[in-house]
Amino acid sequence: SQQGEEDPQALSIQEGENATMNCSYKTSINNLQWYRQNSGRGLVHLILIRSNEREKHSGRLRVTLDTSKKSSSLLITASRAADTASYFCATALYNFNKFYFGSGTKLNVKP
Amino acid sequence: EPEVTQTPSHQVTQMGQEVILRCVPISNHLYFYWYRQILGQKVEFLVSFYNNEISEKSEIFDDQFSVERPDGSNFTLKIRSTKLEDSAMYFCASRGGNEQFFGPGTRLTVL
Numbered sequence A: 001s002q003q004g005e006e007d008p009q010a011l012s013i014q015e016g017e018n019a020t021m022n023c024s025y026k027t028s029i030n031n032l033q034w035y036r037q038n039s040g041r042g043l044v045h046l047i048l049i050r051s052n053e054r055e056k057h058s059g060r061l062r063v064t065l066d067t068s069k070k071s072s073s074l075l076i077t078a079s080r081a082a083d084t085a086s087y088f089c090a091t092a093l094y095n096f097n098k099f100y101f102g103s104g105t106k107l108n109v110k111p
Numbered sequence B: 001e002p003e004v005t006q007t008p009s010h011q012v013t014q015m016g017q018e019v020i021l022r023c024v025p026i027s028n029h030l031y032f033y034w035y036r037q038i039l040g041q042k043v044e045f046l047v048s049f050y051n052n053e054i055s056e057k058s059e060i061f062d063d064q065f066s067v068e069r070p071d072g073s074n075f076t077l078k079i080r081s082t083k084l085e086d087s088a089m090y091f092c093a094s095r096g097g098n099e100q101f102f103g104p105g106t107r108l109t110v111l
Helices: none
Strands: A005-007 A012-016 A019-024 A031-037 A043-050 A057-060 A061-066 A071-076 A085-092 A099-101 A105-110 B005-007 B010-015 B018-023 B031-036 B043-050 B053-057 B067-068 B075-078 B087-097 B098-103 B106-110
Touching: A005 A085, A019 A057, A019 A105, A031 A061, A031 A071, A043 A057, A043 A061, A043 A071, A043 B098, A061 A105, A071 A085, A099 B043, A099 B053, B005 B087, B010 B018, B018 B031, B018 B087, B043 B067, B098 B106
Parallel strands: A012 A105, B010 B106
Antiparallel strands: A005 A019, A019 A071, A031 A043, A031 A085, A057 A061, A061 A071, A085 A099, A085 A105, B005 B018, B018 B075, B031 B043, B031 B087, B043 B053, B067 B075, B087 B098, B087 B106
16 A cells, blocks of 8 residues: 555644654555644645655745655644644646555644 | 636535535646545545546545546536545645645535
């Protein structure tokens, strides 16, 4: 199975701290994407990293990709209460016909 | 900013009834997807669609499911005879480049 798995499953931190979530997957990919989902809502695309990239930044987000270990991490710096959500990684195979989502990390940022 | 829209936001139906979930993808996108998320579980791929035909489908997408692009704007998911276990959030997504954009979802409740 291609499915990604995130860890930890749940993370609780104080506002201002950094949050790191990890994702592992099983087969070769074209790219890996991170999404946020607020409770009961849709998925919001955060950032995409291609298989030939190692690190990418977007605002307070930093994503790394290690294709040799088949893993990625999402770092949210200086977290805010509004960052409270579930975070999912999704991997795309080379034909983009199918995307696999991980189980998600539920992040709680306490004010 | 263009967005994917879905209707209805919530659908309640009796077991055995047919339901049609509707999506309007972003207008210049060519690739379309349906996913589902059972409460508290991961997002699961159902089907991808391109050039008026299914590109790939998962094992979940059995004969009870069908997709259609009846006109230039809508993309529909039909479940012919709903089961209790079909209760879930159903997300539509569309893709132009590498990123998928998700709709807000339809919550399907089968009684």
